[in-house]
Amino acid sequence: MRGExxxxxxxxxxxxxxxxxxxxxILFGLFLSMYLITVLGNLLIILAITSDPHLHTPMxxxxxxxxxxxxxxxxxxxxxMLVNIQTQRKDFSYSECLTQLYFFMIFGGMDNFLLTVMAxxxxxxxxxxxxxxxxxxxxxxxxxxxxxxxxxxxxxMLHVLLIKLLTFSVGTKIPHFFCELVQLLKAASSDxxxxxxxxxxxxxxxxxxxxxxxxxxxxxxxxxxxxxSSTTSKHKAFSTCGSHLCVVCLFYGTGLGVYLSSAxxxxxxxxxxxxxxxxxxxxxxxxxxxxxxxKDVKGALGRLLSRAISFPS
Numbered sequence: 265m266r267g268e269x270x271x272x273x274x275x276x277x278x279x280x281x282x283x284x285x286x287x288x289x290i291l292f293g294l295f296l297s298m299y300l301i302t303v304l305g306n307l308l309i310i311l312a313i314t315s316d317p318h319l320h321t322p323m324x325x326x327x328x329x330x331x332x333x334x335x336x337x338x339x340x341x342x343x344x345m346l347v348n349i350q351t352q353r354k355d356f357s358y359s360e361c362l363t364q365l366y367f368f369m370i371f372g373g374m375d376n377f378l379l380t381v382m383a384x385x386x387x388x389x390x391x392x393x394x395x396x397x398x399x400x401x402x403x404x405x406x407x408x409x410x411x412x413x414x415x416x417x418x419x420x421m422l423h424v425l426l427i428k429l430l431t432f433s434v435g436t437k438i439p440h441f442f443c444e445l446v447q448l449l450k451a452a453s454s455d456x457x458x459x460x461x462x463x464x465x466x467x468x469x470x471x472x473x474x475x476x477x478x479x480x481x482x483x484x485x486x487x488x489x490x491x492x493s494s495t496t497s498k499h500k501a502f503s504t505c506g507s508h509l510c511v512v513c514l515f516y517g518t519g520l521g522v523y524l525s526s527a528x529x530x531x532x533x534x535x536x537x538x539x540x541x542x543x544x545x546x547x548x549x550x551x552x553x554x555x556x557x558x559k560d561v562k563g564a565l566g567r568l569l570s571r572a573i574s575f576p577s
Contacts, residue, residue: 275355275356275357275358275434275435275436276355276356276357276358276361276432276435276436276437276438276443276451277354277355277356277435277436277437277438278348278354278355278356278438278440278441278442278443279354279437279438279439279440280345280348280349280354280440280441281441281536288349288352291349292346292349292350295342295345295346295349295544296346298342298544298545298548299338299339299342299343299346299544301548302334302335302338302544302547302548303335303338303339305548305550305551305552305555306331306332306334306335306547306550306551307331307335308551308555308565308568309327309328309331309551309554309555309561309565310328310331310332311568312561312564312565312567312568313325313327313328313561313564314328315564315567315568315571316563316564316567316568318560318563318564319560319561319564322385322400322405323382323385323386323389323504324560324561325405326378326381326382326385326405326409327382327554327561329378329409330375330378330379330382330550331550331551333371333374333375333378334375334546334547334550335547336367336371337368337371337372337374337375337543337547338543338544338547338548340364340367340368340371340442341364341368341441341442341543341544342543342544344356344360344364344442345441345442356438356443358432360443361443361448362424362427362428362443364442364443365420365423365424365427365443365444365445365448366420366421366424367420368442368443368444369416369419369420369423369445370413370416370417370420372543373412373415373416373419373420373470374412374413374416375515376470376471376474376515377412377415377416377470377474378409378412379474379478379508379511379512379515380474380477380478381408381409381412382508383477383478383481383482383508383512384477384481385400386481386485386504386505386508387481387482387484387485388400389504390485390488390489390501390504390505391484391485391488419466419470422462423445423459423462423463423466426458426459426462427445427448427459429458430448430449430452430453430454430456430459431452431453431454432451432452432453433453436451436453437451438451439535439536440535440536440539441536441539442539442543444539445463446463446535447535449463475516478512482505482509485501485502485505488501489501489502507553507554507558510553511546511550511553511554514546514549514550514553515542515546518538518541518542518545518546
């Protein structure tokens with residue numbers, strides 16, 4: 265009974281960052297601060313966009329959805345980690361682990377899809393401006409988001425169902441701070457060939473292809489900008505892409521770049537640092553990137569804060 269189990273009796277031990285008791289308060293304070301900044305920053309972006317009629321456009325519609333997904337994405341891992349640090353517990357039940365994995369994959373995939381859709385939106389706006397209002401209509405934008413949700417719900421469920429077929433030893437140790445798919449496959453005591461094949465297929469379909477789509481979109485955008493004769497028009501067109509391009513570089517640079525390097529020479533510590541970068545740091549920085557580089561968002565945030573300050577009086 266103790267040797268192996270793949271039912272609800274199975275339990276995982278999340279090793280986390282450090283077992284040194286003196287570092288636990290520092291880790292708790294650091295990640296709590298980052299989590300609160302992430303939630304507050306993205307909530308402000310959502311409130312600014314929904315409350316300002318000037319921002320009721322496809323570009324900001326997708327940005328509000330990205331901010332919502334970033335809040336959920338971070339919330340799948342950090343609160344549980346904070347509880348574990350505070351209670352000095354590292355155990356994680358089988359059902360809790362699969363639930364966390366399911367939602368983590370959904371929101372992580374939605375981040376990927378939304379960044380791709382936002383690149384397509386900028387491509388249509390700059391390369392085909394006369395058809396922009398017709399192509400990127402409200403119905404089509406909502407449909408893109410809805411289809412993305414449906415795809416990720418199905419893909420995440422497929423991976424979870426495949427994980428349920430695996431066998432794990434009771435008290436399996438996972439060198440991570442949350443239940444990550446790759447780490448679960450490494451910890452399984454049964455054959456993971458099917459899971460690994462599905463993992464690589466998912467990485468190709470929902471990682472490589474979206475990244476290729478973003479690169480193609482910006483190649484077309486750059487080509488269109490080079491054909492513009494007015495410097496002012498070039499600057500105005502590219503300024504609408506600057507924030508998105510920064511977020512794309514941050515997301516893929518931290519998520520893919522560090523993981524590819526860790527695949528060459530695997531290290532549990534390096535893998536955890538990579539996860540922190542794209543699960544915590546990137547969602548935390550996104551609101552700052554969009555608010556600091558975008559005049560429309562800065563103006564909306566200013567009006568929102570002004571109304572909030574003057575409301576009591």
